Amino acid sequence: MITQNPVLVLNQNYQPLNICNVKRALALILLEKAESTVHSKEFIKSPSKSFNIPIVIRLMSYIHKPIHPKKISRQGVLFRDKNTCQYCGISSESLTLDHVIPKSRGGKHTWENVVAACIKCNHKKAGYTPQEAKMKLINKAKKPNINSNYILQSKNIKEWKPFLVSV
Ligand SMILES: [Zn+2]
Numbered sequence: 001m002i003t004q005n006p007v008l009v010l011n012q013n014y015q016p017l018n019i020c021n022v023k024r025a026l027a028l029i030l031l032e033k034a035e036s037t038v039h040s041k042e043f044i045k046s047p048s049k050s051f052n053i054p055i056v057i058r059l060m061s062y063i064h065k066p067i068h069p070k071k072i073s074r075q076g077v078l079f080r081d082k083n084t085c086q087y088c089g090i091s092s093e094s095l096t097l098d099h100v101i102p103k104s105r106g107g108k109h110t111w112e113n114v115v116a117a118c119i120k121c122n123h124k125k126a127g128y129t130p131q132e133a134k135m136k137l138i139n140k141a142k143k144p145n146i147n148s149n150y151i152l153q154s155k156n157i158k159e160w161k162p163f164l165v166s167v
Pocket of ligand 1: 085087118120121122
């Protein structure tokens with residue numbers, strides 16, 4: 001059902017806020033609570049009107065929403081790190097996840113302690129900290145601004161990407 005397709009919901013200031021489905025997005029547009037920012041060329045028909053199918057909508061008023069903790073995932077980390085090893089910068093499809101402070105040393109499986117690493121660097125770093133291994137991180141590991149579920153969905157929806165660049 002096309003009405004179940006995901007729609008990216010932006011805050012009034014264009015920050016990604018949420019995901020809803022087409023049905024909910026159309027309801028928000030009809031209530032004038034949101035406007036369609038990006039829509040498809042396809043139409044969806046109701047008995048009285050027809051609408052372009054929304055892909056990205058923007059809320060008309062700013063929502064103050066606390067940033068919720070986002071669950072870490074392999075794909076989320078790889079996306080955040082742009083599929084590049086955070087030690088040597090190589091871009092690869094077969095990256096591993098490295099715990100910056102090794103798990104054996106009490107390092108946690110969190111956004112702040114997990115980075116994408118190539119097999120070679122992961123092997124070299126082994127059970128050492130970056131200082132001990134004399135390996136420097138290209139980017140400090142941090143929690144993305146938005147839920148990793150949005151990130152995963154955005155992989156298949158090219159129209160969402162411009163709004164997710166600040167992830
Ligand atoms: Zn590497």
